[in-house]
Amino acid sequence: MTKLINDFDRVRDWDNAHFLHPWEAMEDHGRNERTFVEAASGIHVRDETGRNLIDGPGGMWCVQIGYGREEMGRAIAEQAVNMAYYSPYSMGHSAAAELAAKIAERTPGDLNKVFFTTGGSTAVDTAIRFLHFRNNVLGKREKKIVISRQKAYHGSSYLSASVSGKERDRNWFDFASDLVHFLPDVNPYRRPEGMTVEAFLDAKVEDLESAILTLGPNRVAAFIAEPILASGGVIVPPAGYHKRCFDICRKYDVLYISDEVVTGFGRLGHWFASKDVYGITPDIITCAKGMTSGYVPMGACIISDRLVDEISGASAKGAIFSNGYTYSGHPVAAAAGLKNMEIIEREGILEHVRAVTPHFQERMRALADLPIVGDVRGEGLMGCVECVADRVSRNPLALDKEVGTRIDAHCQELGLIVRPLINMCVFSPPLIITADEIDRMFDILAEGIRRASDDLAREGLWAA
Structure with a gap:
């Protein structure tokens, strides 16, 4: 892929100065440090540093057949x-x-x-x-x-x-x-x-x-x-x-x-x-x-x-x-x-989804064992992990309303993008995802949740 420019500090300046993004947090307008996605193939996207990341949200719930399809x-x-x-x-x-x-x-x-x-x-x-x-x-x-x-x-x-x-x-x-x-x-x-x-x-x-x-x-x-x-x-x-x-x-x-x-x-x-x-x-x-x-x-x-x-x-x-x-x-x-x-x-993608769904849902539901997780839910190749301060009150705000963003940041370091929604992480990967890739995705997500939990405990926002 040929880039328009290799100086991403300059690109980020353009982005902050001129691109009003959907759901822009106006307090942060002009000061964002967004990841830039510059290439993609299969279930992975590549950021401006050349790092490959599993696309957990599948773009915006939409990249069914995966990226980079020449035909x-x-x-x-x-x-x-x-x-x-x-x-x-x-x-x-x-x-x-x-x-x-x-x-x-x-x-x-x-x-x-x-x-x-x-x-x-x-x-x-x-x-x-x-x-x-x-x-x-x-x-x-x-x-x-x-x-x-x-x-x-x-x-x-x-x-x-x-x-x-x-x-x-x-x-x-x-x-x-x-x-x-x-x-x-x-x-x-x-x-x-x-x-x-x-x-x-x-x-x-x-x-x-x-x-x-x-x-x-x-x-x-x-x-x-x-x-x-x-x-x-x-x-x-x-x-x-x-x-x-x-x-x-x-x-x-x-x-x-x-x-x-x-x-x-x-x-x-x-x-x-x-x-x-x-x-x-x-x-x-x-x-x-x-x-x-x-x-x-x-x-x-x-x-x-x-x-x-x-x-x-x-x-x-x-x-x-x-x-x-x-x-x-x-x-x-x-x-x-x-x-x-x-x-x-x-390619029988509908049949493939039905075949891998049980594994996807099983791996996702195993995350319920993590102490910060209150609920895991989903159907097909859709899922959500909801984090709570404690499982009795199910109160997310006492924990940290940005815990989903914290988890996403850790996951990106490990090679996965998730979509943070307040105290939740949602995902809907490309439908071509394999069982091995599902395992890799949820292994990273589990570690990202653990690291975010450790951060919150150190800051006194959650009692481990």
Whole structure:
């Protein structure tokens, strides 16, 4: 790889002076000491010093097929040279049409209408705009409220952020608060002391039904749910939760939006988790991330035929779904999506995920023996290690709200990147990871946790 410049002090100055990063901590703006990733291959990235690091987060939950795929690069380059752009508003293109057809072949039920977006946020934004548009055409103009969950993350556009329930992301922004209602946390680890998981499940389902009845079924348009609440800390709801919530939605004519931006395209060993893992066929699925393995940006909002048929043709009332993006169905992104699906199928990556998942989960759960660890949880190739001051109170703040960052720093020294979230470390490595690489990843993570624990004990922040 040829670098633009070898003087990374200068590059860091440029970065701090001119690149306002996502989720920038404004107190640190202009003074960050970020790791620079300059090359990558397989499950590893290479930093500015030439050090190879296992990419524990898989980019941002997205690098399914791994880095450095020459055939992916060729597919992208060939499409860019042959025909880089077309207007999706008035014309079509074969790559986008083929990708839509291949996605529709793999979605459950009648989810056959694929609206391409630029990423996950715009996919969720599109889903919400569509359900509002649909209800307006049907004469249900008061049916607009979306029910979501605390700890859920659905994006950072205005509408998708409005239905996201991560507390720290809501401190300084405005939201469409009149369009959303939040239900309490669905994390079994945080259930009341003495409550069984079964009773907790009943309470979470009751949360949804009670909210619909209180707000009024005539006003509630949809319930949006991640199969696993990824950015909230890989929260895995109790078994049966999604099916029971789906049944409640059907009972009251409330649409079910399954946000599979993270779980779609193989993270749990299936193209989509909604049906194959959780037994539901939602009305809308949103996806992004893994659909191109992060090689180029792309997302999609996949809508059931039933919903579209209700407001099209003779029932359209002259309506135009005036929602879209300059880069909807971009031919280069579509070419990447097609090549990504080809590689996943040809190499049996979905089957591989299902084969290595038990080992991944077993190695992760062994970390529960470390004294600073309160909970380990996950499904498929997704995981979270949550650290607490003590296992009785489950209090993370008495420990150190930046303990995840401390663990990540130690892990980077040892050859692993993890994604720190306050007192948690989450990971979702490339789906091609082998059993030996899983062992190496968790060996490093265990040592990183031990070193962070030692630091905290020396500083009096934790009693060993």
